[in-house]
Amino acid sequence: xxxxxxxxxxxxxxxxxxxxxxxxxxxxxxxxxxxxxxxxxxxxxxxxxxxxxxxxxxxxxxxxxxxxxxxxxxxxxxxxxxxxxxxxxxxxxxxxxxxxxxxxxxxxxxxxxxxxxxxxxxxxxxxxxxxxxxxxxxxxxxxxxxxxxxxxxxxxxxxxxxxxxxxxxxxxxxxxxxxxxxxxxxxxxxxxxxxxxxxxxxxxxxxxxxxxxxxxxxxxxxxxxxxxxxxxxxxxxxxxxxxxxxxxxxxxxxxxxxxxxxxxxxxxxxxxxxxxxxxxxxxxxxxxxxxxxxxxxxxxxxxxxxxxxxxxxxxxxxxxxxxxxxxxxxxxxxxxxxxxxxxxxxxxxxxxxxxxxxxxxxxxxxxxxxxxxxxxxxxxxxxxxxxx
Amino acid sequence: xxxxxxxxxxxxxxxxxxxxxxxxxxxxxxxxxxxxxxxxxxxxxxxxxxxxxxxxxxxxxxxxxxxxxxxxxxxxxxxxxxxxxxxxxxxxxxxxxxxxxx
Ligand code: HEM
Ligand code: HEM
Ligand code: FES
Numbered sequence: 001x002x003x004x005x006x007x008x009x010x011x012x013x014x015x016x017x018x019x020x021x022x023x024x025x026x027x028x029x030x031x032x033x034x035x036x037x038x039x040x041x042x043x044x045x046x047x048x049x050x051x052x053x054x055x056x057x058x059x060x061x062x063x064x065x066x067x068x069x070x071x072x073x074x075x076x077x078x079x080x081x082x083x084x085x086x087x088x089x090x091x092x093x094x095x096x097x098x099x100x101x102x103x104x105x106x107x108x109x110x111x112x113x114x115x116x117x118x119x120x121x122x123x124x125x126x127x128x129x130x131x132x133x134x135x136x137x138x139x140x141x142x143x144x145x146x147x148x149x150x151x152x153x154x155x156x157x158x159x160x161x162x163x164x165x166x167x168x169x170x171x172x173x174x175x176x177x178x179x180x181x182x183x184x185x186x187x188x189x190x191x192x193x194x195x196x197x198x199x200x201x202x203x204x205x206x207x208x209x210x211x212x213x214x215x216x217x218x219x220x221x222x223x224x225x226x227x228x229x230x231x232x233x234x235x236x237x238x239x240x241x242x243x244x245x246x247x248x249x250x251x252x253x254x255x256x257x258x259x260x261x262x263x264x265x266x267x268x269x270x271x272x273x274x275x276x277x278x279x280x281x282x283x284x285x286x287x288x289x290x291x292x293x294x295x296x297x298x299x300x301x302x303x304x305x306x307x308x309x310x311x312x313x314x315x316x317x318x319x320x321x322x323x324x325x326x327x328x329x330x331x332x333x334x335x336x337x338x339x340x341x342x343x344x345x346x347x348x349x350x351x352x353x354x355x356x357x358x359x360x361x362x363x364x365x366x367x368x369x370x371x372x373x374x375x376x377x378x379x380x381x382x383x384x385x386x387x388x
Numbered sequence: 389x390x391x392x393x394x395x396x397x398x399x400x401x402x403x404x405x406x407x408x409x410x411x412x413x414x415x416x417x418x419x420x421x422x423x424x425x426x427x428x429x430x431x432x433x434x435x436x437x438x439x440x441x442x443x444x445x446x447x448x449x450x451x452x453x454x455x456x457x458x459x460x461x462x463x464x465x466x467x468x469x470x471x472x473x474x475x476x477x478x479x480x481x482x483x484x485x486x487x488x489x490x
């Protein structure tokens with residue numbers, strides 16, 4: 001097996017029953033595995049809600065470690081739409097020229113730094129700094145803040161051996177409380193200040209709401225982006241011709257990014273709470289139990305994707321659900337796409353080959369399934385293009 | 389060359405000329421309101437949803453199965469719905485009118 005390969009552990013279950021079962025802290029999850037069911041489930045918010053007890057739609061459940069509602073993630077329509085309307089324009093800023101230019105500078109610098117080293121540990125020394133520095137643009141906060149975020153490491157929400165450690169999330173909560181107070185006292189042009197002055201349903205947002213929005217900006221965009229970037233480096237290490245293909249045909253970059261997101265599916269699944277007795281794939285789903293929408297499985301469904309386990313960078317039809325689907329589709333997708341597009345372009349211009357030295361895989365334990373989502377660490381050597 | 393007219397939700401009429409590429413790309417380049425083209429045209433985001441004027445359906449043809457599945461779960465879908473990233477600009481599209489769905 002190639003080192004960059006992410007196998008599809010869901011195939012048999014997807015084809016045979018369409019569902020998987022996962023026990024999670026005595027609150028079991030019925031996983032929807034087929035593309036059609038995942039999309040329908042995401043669309044049907046009345047039966048499959050997001051606005052349950054905070055933390056319950058996340059798998060593994062975070063009910064025991066937090067009370068804060070994440071917004072708009074854990075809110076259902078119609079209120080969900082009001083929150084989205086409030087923040088969506090801000091999350092489209094990555095399309096502005098000044099933003100893409102700064103992002104280009106950040107990514108170029110990370111790659112230039114990597115090119116002069118003998119070896120680079122990609123997760124902590126490449127993807128994490130890249131993600132953190134890029135996030136300063138999205139929040140519109142000073143570049144120096146990224147130093148703090150990088151110092152948190154990739155494990156800001158967890159401690160070794162205990163994936164659900166509430167104390168770890170405190171680091172982020174305390175940080176956000178300070179920033180929100182600051183923004184209220186001395187407003188600037190950053191996202192905290194923008195939220196603090198926003199009107200929502202005829203009133204100001206509460207501090208808890210601001211925090212609920214901000215926490216998601218950090219949490220939702222951290223592991224996902226880090227995995228997408230790291231897996232891309234591993235992929236191009238083993239497919240140098242693909243980098244060449246992108247260099248020669250930069251117009252395929254958009255579809256290449258969508259294809260990598262499909263293949264990597266950095267977010268494996270997201271849960272919903274069932275509001276009324278129903279069925280999924282002829283399997284009873286009782287009120288007040290959980291289902292999950294397994295994006296990673298849907299993205300390998302051969303009813304929709306030809307050769308689903310192959311990366312085809314110029315795949316034309318690619319209705320993947322890597323960024324989710326319907327109401328809750330990823331708010332950070334514009335930013336994430338812009339990061340990935342810039343990464344591919346810059347890599348193809350500067351890097352000739354990448355050698356993998358050693359690595360440690362990150363395998364999610366989903367009970368019935370084990371899924372590789374990426375790497376805990378991976379050491380590589382970047383080789384630069386000869387200067388001609 | 390093909391002239392393509394977009395009617396946005398606030399009833400603005402914009403006529404653009406294109407020679408190649410997708411109708412979505414033409415709209416995005418010219419900032420047609422309501423067409424975002426988030427996924428760059430691979431049929432995964434539905435942010436390029438339009439209603440083709442009934443008399444122009446013959447020119448655009450009908451949606452593929454993958455496109456229909458996408459539209460089925462989008463808002464404001466009707467029999468004239470298309471994802472305009474799936475419409476390639478050719479002379480055959482000259483004169484069509486598209487109403488932006490969002
Ligand atoms: C490659 C990177 C990313 C992937 C694969 C990804 C994936 C997803 C998915 C699958 C969902 C849907 C969750 C659901 O339906 O319950 C989602 C939602 C969300 N994501 Fe991302 N995400 C990425 C990056 C980001 C970034 C960079 C941010 C922000 C900085 C972000 C913020 C959010 C938010 C706020 C939501 C909730 C939207 C809502 O509920 O309306 N994501 N993401
Ligand atoms: C305050 C909010 C959040 C907290 C405290 C949190 C906490 C955690 C924890 C404890 C883990 C480790 C689980 C494990 O190792 O088994 C984790 C992993 C992960 N989270 Fe979150 N999470 C939050 C929000 C989100 C959101 C909103 C998303 C996506 C939309 C997300 C995406 C992920 C992903 C993709 C992983 C797996 C990363 C990996 O193992 O490499 N998280 N999160
Ligand atoms: S641009 Fe995404 S579906 Fe048309």
